Amino acid sequence: MRDLLPSRSDYDLRPRTLRSDLLAGVTVGVVALPLALAFGVSSGVGPAAGLVTAVVAGVVAAVFGGSHLQISGPTGAMAVVLAPIVAQHGVGSVALVTLLGGALVLACGVLRLGRVVTYVPWPVVEGFTLGIAAIIFLQQVPAAVGVAAETGHNTLVTAVRSVGAALWPSGAVVDGTVVEGVVHGSGTPAWVWTLTVVAVVAVVMLVLPHVARALPASLVAVALVTVLAEVLHAPVPRIGELPDALPLPVLPDATPALVRDLAGAALAVAALAAIESLLSARVAAGMSAEADPDAPADAYHPDRELVGQGLASLASGVFGGIPATGAIARTAVNVRTGARTRLSAVVHALVILAVIYLATGPVGRIPLAALAGVLMVTSFRMIGARTIRSVLASSRPDALTFVVTAVVTVAFDLIVAVQIGLVVAAFFTLRSLARATSVHRDPLPGPAREGDEHIALFRIDGAMFFGAADRILGEVTAASVRDDVLVVVLRLSHLRVMDATGGRALADLVAELERRGMTVLVKGVQPEHGKLLRAVGLRHAVRPDEAVELARARVREALLRGTRGEA
Known part of the structure; x- marks a missing residue:
């Protein structure tokens, strides 16, 4: 202290x-x-x-x-x-x-x-x-036009009424005396x-x-x-009589x-x-x-x-x-x-x-x-x-x-x-933040290999929170289904902000993609987001340098078996 x-x-x-x-x-x-x-x-x-x-x-x-x-x-x-x-x-x-x-x-x-x-x-x-x-x-309008301010009204209403009372008098006050405006x-x-x-x-x-x-x-x-x-x-x-000394201290009731x-x-x-x-x-x-x-x-x-x-x-x-x-x-x-x-x-x-x-x-x-x-x-x-x-x-x-x-x-x-x-x-800030949150499909690193067309690497930028969660979930799901994807890699290293709703939306996204027969891998999880993702049941995180190779391996297995559901 x-x-x-x-x-x-x-x-x-x-x-x-x-x-x-x-x-x-x-x-x-x-x-x-x-x-x-x-x-x-x-x-x-x-x-x-x-x-x-x-x-x-x-x-x-x-x-x-x-x-x-x-x-x-x-x-x-x-x-x-x-x-x-x-x-x-x-x-x-x-x-x-x-x-x-x-x-x-x-x-x-x-x-x-x-x-x-x-x-x-x-x-x-x-x-x-x-x-x-x-x-x-x-x-200040009532004092400026020489009438008593009415109480119990909005300030603007009181000012307007004061001007009316001064111009069309029915009781202006001067030195405490009602003088009919004169x-x-x-x-x-x-x-x-x-x-x-x-x-x-x-x-x-x-x-x-x-x-x-x-x-x-x-x-x-x-x-x-x-x-x-x-x-x-x-x-x-006029102001009137003022005290000529400070009053004694008194505690109110x-x-x-x-x-x-x-x-x-x-x-x-x-x-x-x-x-x-x-x-x-x-x-x-x-x-x-x-x-x-x-x-x-x-x-x-x-x-x-x-x-x-x-x-x-x-x-x-x-x-x-x-x-x-x-x-x-x-x-x-x-x-x-x-x-x-x-x-x-x-x-x-x-x-x-x-x-x-x-x-x-x-x-x-x-x-x-x-x-x-x-x-x-x-x-x-x-x-x-x-x-x-x-x-x-x-x-x-x-x-x-x-x-x-x-x-x-x-x-x-x-x-x-x-x-x-x-x-x-706050509304406009959250709307701006939600609009700034985006999802991009990045190319896979290194030379292209057979089966890469069945892998989708999505990078989520900005903030994953309640204002953007549903939109991100919809975009990733639609793109994955449309392009006949077998393995989805979610890259979260550019994700700066995440709340409980955003974390839950990611867990729902993983569950939805898996329900549709896809494998989901999550990489680049920020340390401050890891605890939240584990709390909502998302345990698909892998090391960033292993994600793509692991995805390719899963695709090869799926193609060899000839079935999408076992990927």
Whole structure:
């Protein structure tokens, strides 16, 4: 278990490295602040939960996680999963779901399941990401048009209904007051104010990086619209009161019945936390290697990363936060600003902690529409046009897998989308593998001899598994009967994959050919296939260098006796 625990080698306190980590940590902390608030609101738990998660989970994951450069905290994908859980079970259920999900992720790390994420195909990951981006955008529509989001509906349905309620008002909400879609005293529709806030935030976030790349665009945008809203006394909903200190740790009530009711939600949270964190850590390791050829080769330990993320969610749940995962966007900022060790992630969390203790008053005056604008722009940045074109142009099965995963993510939920995406990808992979499996009739080696026309040497290439077994059996049987073959030699040296169905099909093939009066010899059996073939009753293997001579001898005997059945 030693490699799953923190060690002194996790840090490098030399002045140059320390300076890089401090600078990167401060930068990421500034970038993460509005996102933590926004994802807390988007999850349905509240902005305070986002801040708590960024601080507590950020520190724990940094210390115990398996990546030197990963930034952890609340994310859009987790907010998407939590929103329906909050709607169905209430805000009070989140703490228990967070603890249960964290415990499951921790168990996966201890059981060394970190490599499982490598089995998720690229089209599924990209489709999943596209679907998450679409949901994040749709979740912000109610706040962007100044109406209260309805609960109990699909995200797309809620967004459409919110737009309808804003344009044809029957109860828009501003500062918690139903105002029939018009702000009292101004005659201006509520959606005009909120959409203006969203537009200003989007323009600043898109333009500022081209003008002053050193400035954190999202923080500048939020600060600007907050000041303007205060100066203009804009009647838009605000974040409201925030805690000026971290809450005391509290264990939630956990009865067997409640745990049973929330087991499915906890499993979804754990699956998402594991997948997203491992993918983010893997991306961070690749970015680090590109940016610094001297970066350590062990910058990513998947099992330890699961342990760290599990502990982070456990700690977050105790302090009233939400489940944490690795955050790809913030991690990318961390790498690009020169972070060298996990100290930068700790500094990022301390920056947000300083805001909690020193600046909750100003933060509470931030318009909710400003956070919606930040997340809308963030959702578009999650969608890489070049990546989408690459997936769609790669192959028809990959493109279909990508589209199906994205659509199911939006229409249903994230875990179902990954499951269906994996099934679709597996189907096309197995179909491709079955098509690649082939049987060829090879000529006999050496000079031709009398009776060779009664010997058929078949070479089976590729994979002998349930998807190809029946076809191979039919082709060999048909060719052998058609050509008046007395001895069949099956060459298996090119057979790379075999499952129980394939092994059984070979045994059935031998039995069928023998029933038709042929002798069957099997050569070139791979060592890893021998046990399986013996288990299904196939014991016809001979040495490769003896197979053809033995076949010729059997043919001579049969021809001398003049009967096919005794061959």
